[in-house]
Amino acid sequence: xxxxxxxxxxxxxxxxxxxxxxxxxxxxxxxxxxxxxxxxxxxxxxxxxxxxxxxxxxxxxxxxxxxxxxxxxxxxxxxxxxxxxxxxxxxxxxxxxxxxxxxxxxxxxxxxxxxxxxxxxxxxxxxxxxxxxxx
Amino acid sequence: xxxxxxxxxxxxxxxxxxxxxxxxxxxxxxxxxxxxxxxxxxxxxxxxxxxxxxxxxxxxxxxxxxxxxxxxxxxxxxxxxxxxxxxxxxxxxxxxxxxxxxxxxxxxxxxxxxxxxxxxxxxxxxxxxxxxxxx
Amino acid sequence: xxxxxxxxxxxxxxxxxxxxxxxxxxxxxxxxxxxxxxxxxxxxxxxxxxxxxxxxxxxxxxxxxxxxxxxxxxxxxxxxxxxxxxxxxxxxxxxxxxxxxxxxxxxxxxxxxxxxxxxxxxxxxxxxxxxxxxx
Numbered sequence: 001x002x003x004x005x006x007x008x009x010x011x012x013x014x015x016x017x018x019x020x021x022x023x024x025x026x027x028x029x030x031x032x033x034x035x036x037x038x039x040x041x042x043x044x045x046x047x048x049x050x051x052x053x054x055x056x057x058x059x060x061x062x063x064x065x066x067x068x069x070x071x072x073x074x075x076x077x078x079x080x081x082x083x084x085x086x087x088x089x090x091x092x093x094x095x096x097x098x099x100x101x102x103x104x105x106x107x108x109x110x111x112x113x114x115x116x117x118x119x120x121x122x123x124x125x126x127x128x129x130x131x132x133x134x135x
Numbered sequence: 136x137x138x139x140x141x142x143x144x145x146x147x148x149x150x151x152x153x154x155x156x157x158x159x160x161x162x163x164x165x166x167x168x169x170x171x172x173x174x175x176x177x178x179x180x181x182x183x184x185x186x187x188x189x190x191x192x193x194x195x196x197x198x199x200x201x202x203x204x205x206x207x208x209x210x211x212x213x214x215x216x217x218x219x220x221x222x223x224x225x226x227x228x229x230x231x232x233x234x235x236x237x238x239x240x241x242x243x244x245x246x247x248x249x250x251x252x253x254x255x256x257x258x259x260x261x262x263x264x265x266x267x268x269x270x
Numbered sequence: 271x272x273x274x275x276x277x278x279x280x281x282x283x284x285x286x287x288x289x290x291x292x293x294x295x296x297x298x299x300x301x302x303x304x305x306x307x308x309x310x311x312x313x314x315x316x317x318x319x320x321x322x323x324x325x326x327x328x329x330x331x332x333x334x335x336x337x338x339x340x341x342x343x344x345x346x347x348x349x350x351x352x353x354x355x356x357x358x359x360x361x362x363x364x365x366x367x368x369x370x371x372x373x374x375x376x377x378x379x380x381x382x383x384x385x386x387x388x389x390x391x392x393x394x395x396x397x398x399x400x401x402x403x404x405x
Contacts, residue, residue, distance in 0.1 A: 001296070003348070003403035005375055016364040017371070018378035022348045024399050026136075029349050032379035078138070078157045079164050083381055087251050094151040101152070105140060108153035109167035109260050111218055112249035114382035116357050125379050129159050133138035161271075213273070213292045214299050222386050229286040236287070240275060243288035244302035244395050246353055247384035264294050268273035 001025045008069040011062060012040040015116075021066050026131030028070050030063060032083070034115070034123045037062040048119040052089040055121045056096045063126050076128040077106050083113040083123045093122065136160045143204040146197060147175040150251075156201050161266030163205050165198060167218070169250070169258045172197040183254040187224040190256045191231045198261050211263040212241050218248040218258045228257065271295045278339040281332060282310040285386075291336045296401030298340050300333060302353070304385070304393045307332040318389040322359040325391045326366045333396050346398040347376050353383040353393045363392065 006021040006028075007013065014020055014031060021030045035058035039046045049058050064074055082093055090110060097108075115123050141156040141163075142148065149155055149166060156165045170193035174181045184193050199209055217228055225245060232243075250258050276291040276298075277283065284290055284301060291300045305328040309316045319328050334344055352363055360380060367378075385393050 001399070001401055001403055003375065003399070003405050014378075016360070016378065017368040017374060018350075018376055019374055020377070022375065022377050024348060024403070029377050031377040032381075078159060080153075081379075087249060090151070090251055098152040104152060104154055105138065105157065106153055107155070107157050107164050107166040108149075108151065109216075109258075110151075110251055111167075111258065114357060116360055116380055123379075123381065129136070129138070131136055133136055133159070135138050213294060215288075222384060225286070225386055233287040239287060239289055240273070240292065241288055242290070242292050242299050242301040243284075243286065244351075244393075245386055246302075246393065264271070264273070266271055268271055268294070270273050 006066060006069050008065050010065050011038050015043055021070060023070055026129055028072065028128040028130055030066050030126045032123045032125045033062050034059050034120050036117050036120060043117060046117065052092045052121045053096065056093050059122065059124050060096065060100050063124065067128060070130060072128055072130045074101050075103060075105065076130050077101065077126050078129050079127040080106055080108050081125040082108065082110040083115060084110065085115060085121050087112045089121065141201060141204050143200050145200050146173050150178055156205060158205055161264055163207065163263040163265055165201050165261045167258045167260045168197050169194050169255050171252050171255060178252060181252065187227045187256045188231065191228050194257065194259050195231065195235050198259065202263060205265060207263055207265045209236050210238060210240065211265050212236065212261050213264050214242050214262040216260040217243065217245040218250060219245065220250060220256050222247045224256065276336060276339050278335050280335050281308045285313055291340060293340055296399055298342065298398040298400055300336050300396045302393045302395045303332050304329050304390050306387050306390060313387060316387065322362045322391045323366065326363050329392065329394050330366065330370050333394065337398060340400060342398055342400045344371050345373060345375065346400050347371065347396050348399050349397040350376055350378050351395040352378065352380040353385060354380065355385060355391050357382045359391065
C-alpha cells in the first residue's frame with residue numbers, strides 16, 4: 001500500500017514532531033487541526049483569530065487545505081472529533097458544519113477538553129476516504 | 136468502495152449535523168453514543184436514565200441498534216473509547232462490557248471528560264468491522 | 271480478513287475486559303497505553319515510574335512491545351493520540367517522540383485529560399499499519 005505524508009506549504013509546519021496528514025492507500029488521517037494550524041511563530045506567542053465562529057471557520061479552512069493537497073475535499077471526510085473549550089459552543093460549530101459540509105456523510109464525536117494553546121476554542125480531528133465511493 | 140450512512144429509525148435523529156454511522160466497505164464507524172441517543176426533544180430538555188449502570192446498558196443497547204441496522208452485532212466491534220464523567224465509574228462500565236461483549240476481541244481507551252449534556256455519565260465511541268474474519 | 275488479538279506476556283494483563291491490541295488484516299489498533307501497562311497488581315496499588323520523561327519512555331517501550339509481538343516496530347505507527355495530565359508537558363513528550371520515532375510518518379493529536387490512574391502523567395493511543403508500504 002502506498003504511504004504518503006502531507007505537510008502543506010500553505011499552512012505552517014506542525015508544532016511538533018509529527019506530520020499534518022498521512023495517507024495509506026485511499027485513507028487519509030489528519031492531525032488535530034485548529035485556528036493555530038496556519039499561524040506561525042513560537043507556540044506561546046501565536047495570536048489566533050478570536051471567537052468560536054471565526055476559529056471554527058479557520059479550522060475547517062485548514063482541514064480543507066490539507067485535503068486539497070491530498071486531492072480531496074471536505075466531502076471526503078467520514079469522521080470528525082470536536083474538542084471544545086466550552087461545550088456551550090457546540091451549536092455554533094454545528095451550524096458551521098451544516099454550512100461547510102451540507103451533504104453530511106460523516107460521523108461526529110464531541111466533548112470538552114483543555115487544548116494545548118490557551119487561546120484555542122476548539123480542535124477538530126478529521127479522517128477522510130479519498131477513493132471513489134458508490135452509495 | 137461502497138459508502139453507506141445509517142440513522143436508525145429505532146433511535147432519534149442525531150443532535151447535530153452528522154450521521155449516526157458511516158460504513159465504508161466493511162468498516163463501520165459510529166458517532167459517539169450515549170443514553171441520550173434514544174431520547175427525543177431539545178437537547179437541554181432530554182431526561183436520561185439515571186446512574187452509570189443504567190446509562191452504560193442504554194448506551195450499549197443504542198450501539199447494538201446501530202450495528203443491527205448495518206447487519207452486525209456487538210461481536211463486530213474492535214475498538215471502543217469510553218469518556219466518563221467520573222473515572223470512579225470505570226469498574227462498573229468494565230463489568231457491563233464483560234457481560235455484554237463476553238468474547239472480547241476489542242481494544243479500549245478511557246478517560247474522564249466533560250460531555251455535551253450535563254446528565255450524561257458516559258459516552259462510548261465504537262468502530263466495527265463487518266466483513267468475515269478468520270482467526 | 272484475518273483478525274488477531276494481542277496480549278503480550280511481556281506486559282501485564284489489561285486492567286479491564288479488553289485486549290491490548292487487535293489486528294485486522296494489516297491494520298493494528300492498540301489500546302491506550304501508559305506507564306501503567308507493564309506494572310502489575312490492583313489498579314489503585316500500582317506504583318508508576320515518576321515524571322513525564324520516564325513515563326513517556328516507558329509508554330513508548332510498552333507500545334513497542336505490542337508492536338514487536340505483532341511483527342512490527344514504532345516505524346509502523348501512523349497515528350498517535352496523547353492525553354496529558356498537564357499540557358505544559360507537551361514539549362517533553364515531543365522531544366522523546368523525536369528521539370524514538372525519528373523518521374516521523376505519523377499524525378498526532380494531543381490535549382489535557384484526567385486519566386484513569388492518579389499517578390498517570392500521560393496515555394498514548396497508537397494505530398499502526400503493518401503491511402508493506404511504498405512512498
